[in-house]
Amino acid sequence: MSEDNQNKTVIFFIISDSAGETASKLAQATMAQYPTVDFEIFRRTFITTKEALIKSLVDAKKHDAIILHTLINEDLVKLAHDFCEASELYHFDVLTPPVLEVQRRSGVTPTxxxxxLHHLNKNYFKRIKAMEFAVKYDDGKDPRGFLEADVVLLGVSRTSKTPLSLFLANKNLKVANLPLVPQAHIPKQLWEIDPKKIVGLTNDPEVLNGIRKERMIAYGLNPDTAYSDIEKIKSELAFAHDLYEKLGCVVINVASLSIEETASMILNALNLEDHSYYITEDNAD
Amino acid sequence: MSEDNQNKTVIFFIISDSAGETASKLAQATMAQYPTVDFEIFRRTFITTKEALIKSLVDAKKHDAIILHTLINEDLVKLAHDFCEASELYHFDVLTPPVLEVQRRSGVTPTxxxxxLHHLNKNYFKRIKAMEFAVKYDDGKDPRGFLEADVVLLGVSRTSKTPLSLFLANKNLKVANLPLVPQAHIPKQLWEIDPKKIVGLTNDPEVLNGIRKERMIAYGLNPDTAYSDIEKIKSELAFAHDLYEKLGCVVINVASLSIEETASMILNALNLEDHSYYITEDNAD
Structure with a gap:
């Protein structure tokens, strides 16, 4: 490859008849494989007419873009295909292969x-409720939430409890979380629920020390406070581990994990990875 | 197609070396096209060894599953391909096509x-901060959040402010929201920020009436309260519209929109759809 290529910005065009979430995820996963390449990503969402599609394709051609599309209307799929072939534009039809395979297996015609995907069905409203639940019962605000929750997250400060709760809520799970500090009162509801619903989050003392120092700096405070003191952190973690053992719950160390990774581990540990949260309209209850 | 086919459960196997989010989204988008077909979805995540992959593939074969995979290691990609071809299993390699196309264009080898995708980089921490921000400044809890926010959502009760805030937070945007009730005090900070950052959410009175009646029923209360009274709802909406006009902000009616769709419209309206929130490690600031 030429030197010239090395400095070229690679442009993605996401073309979707809906919100474009599937193809955007794919573009992001691809981009993550090339930390040294410059990318731009353009999103053309809610493309449901030929006119709008042609406009997007012409625009993509101008940018010599990589086109990732998720279109379901057959005329639009064909138009995209023919335009890209004629213009020698790279295009990847993400949705058609699995859609056709399901048709082949089931004998059912796709709608x-x-x-x-975003129909306002039971599944959708369940997810909305789960998100509201996560905000309502974040940070131990109301221990009654533990009784209703599908998952209860426990952890010392900076173990990603809030973002994890929100991420799992997006998978229709009702999640409550409780920050653990040694002096804190442990709500009695924790002992009333199935320990199989509880996840104890922990972290490496050194990692917490680093994060907390940064947090203090961000607040314009002295980084060497009790909050970031390594001995204090160790005693907090010991308190948490002691509680986890008494509860008999799963323990996950989030030190080198992203929330997506931690969430996947939680789903595995709680046997929620399969089925439960990908519900289509007709089997929603 | 035979009758028999019609009643068969179609099974997806998501196989990923990471959290499997991309392929899961694709499976969901596919399933949504077949509201009458029964599906099951199995997720095999963090598959990074040949042994684990073979185990998943054997399992998928047992279920005669549709395999969607996002593997990046070349040996694993080849193993999946060869196994599926030999076993006549349907497989769709979602990640390889765009990864190879970027390599062709850039001359750079993928890592x-x-x-x-889930590296704990600046982008990741920005997203975590955005999620924490959304929870902290949900429901008008602290009007100082408006000054710091990238997006401020206004709306009467039941216009999806909280889930929308969380959804946008997942795209690295700092979002604060404020519920509008006619008697409420409008925080002065709203007049200090750029109206281009503000989105006024509205809804059809009949839709709100229906949602609120259901909410009252869910709470075990009489559905015909002031909360669900259509005239009261109309006056709330009029109050909101009047405020939106004074602020000069964008107005979006969420009546028939999912949060994904509303979020896409907000991004479009605020010119945030492209670039801004898909940041890779090296262009994070």
Whole structure:
């Protein structure tokens, strides 16, 4: 490859008849493989007419973009295909292969309705409720939430309890979380629920020390406070581990994990990885 | 197709060397096209060894599953390909096509590192901060958040402010929201920020009436309270619209929109759809 290529910005065009979430995720996963390459990503969402699609394709051609599309209307799929072939534009039709395979297996014709994933069905409202639940019962605000929750997260400060709760809520799970500090009162509800619903989050003392120092600096405070003191952190973690053992719950060390990774581990540990949270309209209850 | 096919459960196997989010989204988008078909979805995540992959593939074969995979290690990609071809198992390699196309264009070799999308980089921490921000400044809890926010959502009760805030937070945007009730005090900070950052959410009175009646029923209360009274709802909406006009902000009616769709419209309206929130490690600041 030429030197010239090395400095070229690679442009993705996400073209979708809906919100474009699937193809955007794919573009991001691809980009993450090339930390030294410059990328731009353009999103053309809610493309449901030929006119809008042609406009997006012409625009993509101008940028010599990599086109990732998730279109369901057959005319639009064909238009995208023919345009890209004629213009020698790279295009990847992400949705058609699995859609056709399901048709082949089931003998059922797809509805070909754009945005079907986001229909305001029971599943959708369950997810919205789960998100509201996560905000309502974040940070131990109301221990009654533990009784209703599908998952209860415990952890010392800076073990990603809030973002994890929100991430799992997006998978229809009702999540409550409780920050652990040695002096804190442990709500009695924790002992009333199935320990299989509880996850104890922990972290390496050195990692917490680093994060907390940064947090103090961000607040414009002295980084060497009790909050970031390594001995204090160790005693907090010991208190947490002691509680986890008494509860008999799963323990996950988040030290080198992203929330996606931790969330996947939680789902595995709690046997929620399969089935439960990908519910389509007709088997929603 | 035979009758028999019609009743068969279609099974997806998501196989990923990371959290499997991309392929899961694709499976969901596919399933949404077949509201009458029964599906099951099995997720095999963090598959990074040949042994684990073979185990997953054997399991997928037992279920005669549709395999969607996002593997980056070349040996694993080849193993999955060869196994599926030999076993006549349907497989769709979602990640390889765009990864190879970027290599062709840039001349750069992909890192081939599993889970690169979830690296704990600046982008990641920005997103975590955005999620914490959304929870902290939800529901008008602290009007100082408006000054710091990238997006401020206003709306009467039941216009999806909280889930929208969380969804946008997941795209690295700092979002604060304020519920509007006619008697409420409008914080002075709203007049100090750029109206281009503000989105006024509205809804059809009939839709709100229906949602609120259901909410009252869910609470075990009489559905015909002032909260669900159509005239009261209309006056709330009029109050909101009047404020939106004074602020000069964008107005979006969420009546028939999912949060994904509303979020996409907000991003479009605020010119945030492209670039801004898909930041890779090296262009994070």
């Amino acid at each position: 070909r309705e754009p945005g079907a | 081939r590192e599993p889970g690169a």
